[in-house]
Amino acid sequence: MDLARFAVWLGETQGSIALHESLYMYTLIESIHVIGITLFVGSIAMVDLRLLGRAFSTVPVSEMTRRILPWTVAGFVIMATTGLLLFYAIPVRTYHSVWFRLKVVLFLIAAVNIWFFHRRVQRNVEYWDRQPVPPRPARLAATISLVVWASVVVAGRMIAYNWADCDRPQPDWINWIAQCTSYGG
């Protein structure tokens, strides 16, 4: 079963229909999704500002990451859980949303950047842990992180708008990106 048909199947399940037609539950989940951004993206931004030497410059980088990471993980669990529920409520439209697809690509870029930071940059942190302005690779990773997560927020916000939806006439490149040919909405 390809993903487009899986989205159609998902949208016909009792749970998806109930969540989609719910009076308050969908709104509550979306509100928690938005509140979760403050914890997830907010805590990431604090560490990135330290890595850029723009804030907390007297606090060792390793202490910042050690004390803030649990909050970031808690924030991610909230974002992933509510995000999957938002997807579950409107799977076909969301699966074919160019903004949702952009969001997934941005997640992959963010994941590569996080891997690069933890596996490469942070490896010799003992040499620059107390420097007010960390070395260039750390600042580069922080800059990419801030730009990518800000873009995820914008892409997430745009999902609600139907400008590029498959059920409206679209230029070929949008039909191609959104895979409108297999749109089952």
Ligand code: HEM
């Ligand atoms: C982890 C970081 C994430 C961030 C920063 C994020 C950010 C956002 C933002 C800002 C919105 C707009 C909310 C609004 O307009 O009220 C949104 C909506 C949405 N997000 Fe996320 N999101 C994240 C993760 C996820 C995940 C993992 C999924 C699903 C797999 C997801 C699925 C959605 C969906 C379907 C909507 C559209 C809701 C709607 O407008 O009807 N998000 N997200």
